[in-house]
Amino acid sequence: MIVEVADLRREFVVRRRAGRLRRTRDVVAAVDGVTFSISPGECVGYIGANGAGKSTTIKMLTGILVPTSGTVRVCGLDPVLQRTALARQIGVVFGQRSQLWWDLPLRDSFRLLAAIHRLPASAAQPRLDECVALLEMEPFLDVPVRQLSLGQRMRGEVTAALLHSPELLVLDEPTIGLDLLSKERLRGFLVRERRERGTTVLLTTHDLPDIERLCERILVVDHGRVAFDGTLPALVARVGAERVLVVDLVEPGPALTDVPGTTLRLVEADGLRQHLAFRQEETTAAAVVAAVSARVELRDLAVTEPDIEDVVRRIYES
Amino acid sequence: MSLAAARPAAALAGAGFRRWSTYRQAAVAGVFVNTVFGVIKLSILLAVADSAGGTVAGYDRIGLSTYAWMSQGLIAVVVINAWTELADRIRTGDIAVDLARPVDLQLAWLAADLGRAVWALLSRAIVPILFGAALFGFRVPGNPLVLVLLPVSITLAVVVSFACRFLVNLAAFWLTEIRGLVTFYFLVAGLLGGHLVPVQLFPGWLQTVAYATPFPAIIQWPIDLVTGQATGWAVGGVVAAQLGWAVVLLGLGRLVLSRATRRLVVQGG
Numbered sequence A: 001m002i003v004e005v006a007d008l009r010r011e012f013v014v015r016r017r018a019g020r021l022r023r024t025r026d027v028v029a030a031v032d033g034v035t036f037s038i039s040p041g042e043c044v045g046y047i048g049a050n051g052a053g054k055s056t057t058i059k060m061l062t063g064i065l066v067p068t069s070g071t072v073r074v075c076g077l078d079p080v081l082q083r084t085a086l087a088r089q090i091g092v093v094f095g096q097r098s099q100l101w102w103d104l105p106l107r108d109s110f111r112l113l114a115a116i117h118r119l120p121a122s123a124a125q126p127r128l129d130e131c132v133a134l135l136e137m138e139p140f141l142d143v144p145v146r147q148l149s150l151g152q153r154m155r156g157e158v159t160a161a162l163l164h165s166p167e168l169l170v171l172d173e174p175t176i177g178l179d180l181l182s183k184e185r186l187r188g189f190l191v192r193e194r195r196e197r198g199t200t201v202l203l204t205t206h207d208l209p210d211i212e213r214l215c216e217r218i219l220v221v222d223h224g225r226v227a228f229d230g231t232l233p234a235l236v237a238r239v240g241a242e243r244v245l246v247v248d249l250v251e252p253g254p255a256l257t258d259v260p261g262t263t264l265r266l267v268e269a270d271g272l273r274q275h276l277a278f279r280q281e282e283t284t285a286a287a288v289v290a291a292v293s294a295r296v297e298l299r300d301l302a303v304t305e306p307d308i309e310d311v312v313r314r315i316y317e318s
Numbered sequence B: 001m002s003l004a005a006a007r008p009a010a011a012l013a014g015a016g017f018r019r020w021s022t023y024r025q026a027a028v029a030g031v032f033v034n035t036v037f038g039v040i041k042l043s044i045l046l047a048v049a050d051s052a053g054g055t056v057a058g059y060d061r062i063g064l065s066t067y068a069w070m071s072q073g074l075i076a077v078v079v080i081n082a083w084t085e086l087a088d089r090i091r092t093g094d095i096a097v098d099l100a101r102p103v104d105l106q107l108a109w110l111a112a113d114l115g116r117a118v119w120a121l122l123s124r125a126i127v128p129i130l131f132g133a134a135l136f137g138f139r140v141p142g143n144p145l146v147l148v149l150l151p152v153s154i155t156l157a158v159v160v161s162f163a164c165r166f167l168v169n170l171a172a173f174w175l176t177e178i179r180g181l182v183t184f185y186f187l188v189a190g191l192l193g194g195h196l197v198p199v200q201l202f203p204g205w206l207q208t209v210a211y212a213t214p215f216p217a218i219i220q221w222p223i224d225l226v227t228g229q230a231t232g233w234a235v236g237g238v239v240a241a242q243l244g245w246a247v248v249l250l251g252l253g254r255l256v257l258s259r260a261t262r263r264l265v266v267q268g269g
Helices: A052-061 A084-088 A106-116 A119-132 A148-161 A181-198 A210-216 A232-239 A285-295 A306-317 B003-021 B025-053 B062-080 B085-094 B095-101 B105-136 B144-170 B179-192 B206-210 B220-227 B234-263
Strands: A003-017 A022-038 A043-047 A069-074 A088-094 A169-173 A200-204 A217-222 A223-230 A242-249 A262-270 A275-280 A298-304
Touching: A022 A217, A022 A223, A043 A052, A043 A210, A043 B085, A052 A069, A052 A169, A052 A200, A069 A119, A084 A088, A084 B003, A088 A106, A088 A148, A088 A232, A106 A148, A106 B234, A119 A148, A119 A210, A148 A169, A148 A181, A148 B085, A169 A181, A181 A210, A200 A210, A200 A285, A217 A232, A242 A262, A242 A285, A275 A285, A275 B062, A285 A298, B003 B105, B003 B179, B025 B062, B025 B105, B062 B144, B062 B179, B062 B220, B085 B095, B095 B105, B105 B144, B105 B234, B144 B179, B144 B234, B220 B234
Parallel strands: A043 A200, A043 A217, A088 A169, A169 A200
Antiparallel strands: A003 A022, A003 A069, A217 A223, A242 A275, A242 A298, A262 A275
């Protein structure tokens, strides 16, 4: 096992203003008895709503936060006591924070990280060249990090985390704020990285396509506890995640209550726009579209995928 | 430090140098301000010396000029004010990134600070000192031992200054916001370190207080080597005392850091 977590718990003290001078002091368990393990080579999606305890877990896995109770082993090490040794074996991307040197050209950050990890040039250079080629970073290698776009910087961040070829890559919201093209490029790169090197990946995200592209296993945390541990199809089967077809009609029509395999969720503008929910295992988008256009004249349509918040909420409800 | 640890340290020092050398206009502005303040400071000190009959506390006019311009040049190198980079990273939680690296946090920041100091020496210290020397006079030390030990003393001054600032910044783990503390530190370190007036001009009791703190090791003592206030055995004594402060304060910093990381709360998501 590359990651072993047993009954992990972390409490925080939250102080609130309660009147002019008084403050109340509450103890909140951000992580509340989490147990899981990850085998080498796995890619695990760690998902949950905001405040579910994802980042707190990651901080404890990387040794920068001390657990209140429970045990953590990562790469066979105790993260808090052996933080520096662990840092040589794992790579971390905190999506909201930068590990690059803000004022210096991107290239300098890579050179510095190679020195920090004590990589011989014979190891660092080919690795860097590979990442630069795959993530198309050549045009902005000499630009100071502060002047990079978010998409460019994120490619730099992922490279920075992978330069020393870690056994475990921890990604905390790696695609947050990226446009579709940038997200897809990053996912493709990570898929290749896993295929070529068998790197174990632990990923938190709010983006369901990230999970679909990258992860064969999902851990859902909610209120600091593991609410689900299994594959994506198993998760979808369990919560019955729905896709929604939104149709715009040419003129206001009757409520589409009789389309097979669908449930009418919402009717807007006197029937000009209608939302039909359906389950993937019961029917297809194409069949629903055909059934709808047999009844009314369509002007436009869109299919929305279930989002993670929705999936998590359903787990909590079920 | 082992040889293996020297490579990351050297790389981080280089980065410290290059980071600061990015902002050249800031350096030009800094040189201008330091030079203007040097003229003001020296004018006041010379007025004091004149009213005291030409010399004061062992400083003649050339000695005062040497003191004023050394202190104006050195202050940009050792830095006693406004450095809150580490505290800012603690406050925002970016410290997580630093802690997730396979380097010692204190050594990494020290290396970067030494790199910064080299840049500051070249860009901000030399010009005011040359300007002051040309216009108001400067006493170049004749003792070869001083010439050998001065670079060591200035390096140790930076290390002691860093160790103090590191401790002040670590307070952010407990206080989160340390701007008030930084201002207080600047005033106390500047006064007791001998940046405003030489420590030798203080009344006796205040000298005792000043010499009980590490601040003279940051400013006054390296200048004493140049002005000749430290002679004979005192030359080696100054450097030895600086080394002592460096060891004590860096050790204290490590102790506080280990306390802090044990209770560490990384702010934000």
